[in-house]
Amino acid sequence: MSKESPTLETIVSLAKRRGFIYPSSEIYGGFPGVYDFGPYGAELASNIRRAWWKAMVQEEVNIVGLDSSIFTNPKVWEASGHVSGFSDPLVECRACNTRSRADHLLEAIDVVADEKISLEEINALFDAHRKQIVCPNCGKKDFTEVRRFNLLVQSNLGNFANDWTKEPTYLRGETCQGIYINFKNVVDTVRVKIPFGIAQIGKAFRNEIAPRQYIFRKREFEQMEMQMFTRPEEAMTIYEVWRQKRWKFYLDLGFKEENLKWHEHENLVFYAKAAWDIEYRFPFGFKELEGIHARGDYDLTQHQTHSGVDLSYPDEASGTRFVPHIVETSVGVDRTFLAVLTEFYDEDELGGETRTVLRLPVALAPIKAAVFPLLKNKPELVAKAEEVFAVLKKEFMCEFDDNGNIGKRYRRQDEIGTPFCVTIDFDTLGETPELKDTVTLRHRDTGEQERLSISEVVERIRQASIY
Numbered sequence: 001m002s003k004e005s006p007t008l009e010t011i012v013s014l015a016k017r018r019g020f021i022y023p024s025s026e027i028y029g030g031f032p033g034v035y036d037f038g039p040y041g042a043e044l045a046s047n048i049r050r051a052w053w054k055a056m057v058q059e060e061v062n063i064v065g066l067d068s069s070i071f072t073n074p075k076v077w078e079a080s081g082h083v084s085g086f087s088d089p090l091v092e093c094r095a096c097n098t099r100s101r102a103d104h105l106l107e108a109i110d111v112v113a114d115e116k117i118s119l120e121e122i123n124a125l126f127d128a129h130r131k132q133i134v135c136p137n138c139g140k141k142d143f144t145e146v147r148r149f150n151l152l153v154q155s156n157l158g159n160f161a162n163d164w165t166k167e168p169t170y171l172r173g174e175t176c177q178g179i180y181i182n183f184k185n186v187v188d189t190v191r192v193k194i195p196f197g198i199a200q201i202g203k204a205f206r207n208e209i210a211p212r213q214y215i216f217r218k219r220e221f222e223q224m225e226m227q228m229f230t231r232p233e234e235a236m237t238i239y240e241v242w243r244q245k246r247w248k249f250y251l252d253l254g255f256k257e258e259n260l261k262w263h264e265h266e267n268l269v270f271y272a273k274a275a276w277d278i279e280y281r282f283p284f285g286f287k288e289l290e291g292i293h294a295r296g297d298y299d300l301t302q303h304q305t306h307s308g309v310d311l312s313y314p315d316e317a318s319g320t321r322f323v324p325h326i327v328e329t330s331v332g333v334d335r336t337f338l339a340v341l342t343e344f345y346d347e348d349e350l351g352g353e354t355r356t357v358l359r360l361p362v363a364l365a366p367i368k369a370a371v372f373p374l375l376k377n378k379p380e381l382v383a384k385a386e387e388v389f390a391v392l393k394k395e396f397m398c399e400f401d402d403n404g405n406i407g408k409r410y411r412r413q414d415e416i417g418t419p420f421c422v423t424i425d426f427d428t429l430g431e432t433p434e435l436k437d438t439v440t441l442r443h444r445d446t447g448e449q450e451r452l453s454i455s456e457v458v459e460r461i462r463q464a465s466i467y
């Protein structure tokens, strides 16, 4: 890394101070694993979704979008294996009752316990290292046995019995099941031919044992997933294509390559053909940002068996039917959000002053341009600035600010990553006749200013917003 990464505390403080992220239910003392996006956070998250959708649906010829519901028939989660097997290894500190993930405690002392290892194996590993493993809360070394804890979040939707927990419904633990169960609908109703993909963005819920590390691990979070349905024999070639495309996605957004790393899973689940993660250098080290998986025909076969509905694909070329293999790309909005704040956070010196600046790509910036009248107490300047604001906000998220001196207004916009500031001064009104109807456009990254007409400013922002 050319510059030192910001600490997590720095990011948390900026995100709170500037209205990006608030702890959920803060006035009631918070709620672990849940966070709210503030006004600028909502914009940034929405721009992250839009950038992903553009790359995955708009610019691809054979990927269509979907928006399936959070609730499904509970049989979906039985068929997928989540009811019986979607669990993490839990240990509890006997001294302070803090629950932790056994694999994460082992990882902290450099012992790899892949998430797929059996309960017996992880207990054996844990026992072998008990003397070194400390509770992250109280520092003691007195833990229970490791047990499996199911991550599915239960609900009583549509179940009015007192003992509804006997037959719960589930909030989805991942968005892709909604894609698998709509595979046949899409094939039957939209002109798609294999290989083709279905992409979806939506909320997912997991009873994470220890939702630490800020928005990296939440209990309510959002996934952006794409499932590509392929012929069995072409699955691995397509898998490689998607590995490269997803890597390039981050580079195109402006991430430095040295902050990204590949991680290959060692213990694959029995049906998987390959699993690689793209890791990002978060403030707490390299951790999974996105997973790219070759899942074989497991998902559609499971749903075909459990539902009794034929989910095979009629191959026109050969006149045969086959169950497609799946290549999946899966990334969280929240982890991307944290990676973006980390990647583009900067402190530098400008005009002899130290400033904090978010060097966000224009496409991701919550506010594209801020419009300032030079002086607040000159009605003719304010009126002209309002006129310019009205033009710009038709096309872009903009902000109007007449509060404080110009320098302060710039600093405020730098901190939220606004790439352009537009100032209306007396020349705009015609004090220097040849400058009438021109404004100053100030660039966030360099602090440089140029004099442009309003239509040139619109075009400049428009061009810069494309990535």
Ligand code: ATP
Residues within 6 Å of the ligand: 174, 206, 208, 215, 216, 217, 218, 219, 221, 222, 223, 288, 289, 290, 291, 330, 331, 332, 333, 334, 335
């Ligand atoms: P981890 O090993 O960190 O628990 P995972 O391997 O269980 O993650 P997947 O099930 O592959 O994650 O989910 C795909 C993506 O969804 C992850 O790469 C991540 O970006 C996001 N994601 C998963 N769990 C969470 C969570 N609890 N909070 C925020 N994002 C998450």
